[in-house]
Amino acid sequence: MTIRPRFVVLSAAVAASVLAAGITMIGTADAASTLGASAAQSGRYFGAAIAAGKLSNSTYTGILNREFNSVTPENEMKWDATEPSQGSFNYSGGDRILSQGQSMGAKVRGHALLWYQQEPGWAQSMSGTALRNAMMNHVTQVATHYKGKIYAWDVVNEAFADGGSGGRRDSNLQRTGNDWIEAAFKAARAADPNAKLCYNDYNTDGVNAKSTGIYNMVKDFKARGVPIDCVGFQSHLGTSIPGDYQSNLQRFAALGVDVQITELDVAQGGNQANIYATVTRACLAVSRCTGITVWGIRDSDSWRTGENPLLFDNSGNKKAAYTSVLNALNAAGPTNPTTSPTTGPTTGPTTPPAGGGGCTASTSLNSWNGGYVATVRVAAGASAVNGWTVSLTLPSGSALTSVWSATNTGTTGAVSFRNVSYNGQIAAGGYTEFGFQGTGTGPAATPACQVG
Ligand code: G3I
DSSP: OOOOOSBOOOOHHHHHHHHHTTOOOOSBSSOOSSHHHHHHTTTOEEEEEEOGGGTTOHHHHHHHHHHOSEEEESSTTSHHHHOSBTTBOOOHHHHHHHHHHHHHTOEEEEEEEEESSSOOHHHHTOOHHHHHHHHHHHHHHHHHHTTTTOSEEEEEESOBOSSSOOSBOOOTTGGGOTTHHHHHHHHHHHHOTTSEEEEEESSOSSSSHHHHHHHHHHHHHHHHTOOOOEEEEOOEEOSOOOTTHHHHHHHHHTTTOEEEEEEEEEOOSTTHHHHHHHHHHHHHHSTTEEEEEESOSBGGGOSSTTSOOSSBOTTSOBOHHHHHHHHHHHHSOSOOOOOOTTBOOSSOOSSOOTTSSSEEEEEEEEEETTEEEEEEEEEEOSSOEEOEEEEEEOOTTOOEEEEESSEEEOSSSEEEEEOOTTSSEEOTTOEEEEEEEEESOOOOSOOEEEEO
16 A cells, blocks of 8 residues: 655745745645545545535535535435325435436435424324335335435434433334334335445434434344444534544444434534534544535525534635535545445454354344345354355245345245355454345255355
């Protein structure tokens, strides 16, 4: 790896002559000059929430096209927008955001499949099984419409209560049964196996009762094979930031999920630029923090009227907060975040499995009447693995309906799964995971694993 100097260092004599000549030295030797390009140096994205209705404003689109490499629809993919009457879908606004993102070569975050706010009127008045069915149909239909085009979906938004309970927020969604969140994630996975599936919430900016409640849910989901790939931290911040902001991100990442800053904005006060830089540095310091999204472009675009919480002023000029974010991004070394949604730590158990080299596979099943989701962990022994194939036999009556983070051969009986490009290499003692969904009953026996 070539380490390039990031700052020009001048001797005192040279500096003095430069100053005397009135020449302004640019401090960085190779810094990128936009948010997206700077974030991309470490394999991350820097995005903005955008509104379809503003795309005709040239100041707005000028900044958008120049600075960002990810977009999130501020409202256009929400339930009220996409299914205004039951079973009748309207994707015009969402498609407009998607095509804007595609024209920029940007990652498109989907926001949000299920949220207790911005439910269409018809859903607000529903409950019980009828609502549960409508919820799952909504997830399936919208995720299917955007299949293969969304980088990450906020599958469920803001389902936890504020305050000290650490429990779920009451809503008509919650009243359909505590398993509504995992049911939504399974439906989303089945509809779009390649989108990262996120849980997204606010007031989770440090270790607190609410973030710990979410942490416990994610831990439980991972243990039971419920498909979850990422947690979104909205980060609507005031004039301070908890001291454990980074370590809170890190504890979620250690569960084996990506973390993303999804709706960042910071009240304008003495500390705005510093808080923005602190958030940026925290994301850069957590290898599974894959990117940052700000919730709007100019202050005048913000939902926080009067707080001027964004990176550009009402006229589209860069604020001090913009410069602090850019500098923080450029100060990061050329490292890469862990980009796979399902790749575990490269430092695994201290005692490698018996048998030395090779690989082993183990399956955890989450079953219901008529179907199941299997999560398969592929672990390297004492030697690194470069390519793997897992083989198993499905019980009679079982057929694969979707596979993620692997490619399969066969859908019934004897089937095998081969690594995809990003998870074939496993460090000695490390592991990766892939999954599949099927009808009938899942496989009970331990799968075979072969290297190469
Ligand atoms: O589109 C209608 C328009 O036709 C109507 O004339 C007008 C009258 O009020 O309302 C317009 O809809 C508004 C919509 O934004 C689009 O501008 C809604 O009233 C308004 O409630 C809605 O606010 C959005 C809010 O979510 C809804 O709760 C904000 O733009 C949006 O920034 C905000 O975003 C949320 C995230 O999704 C989740 N996290 C919190 C974040 C901030 O609240």
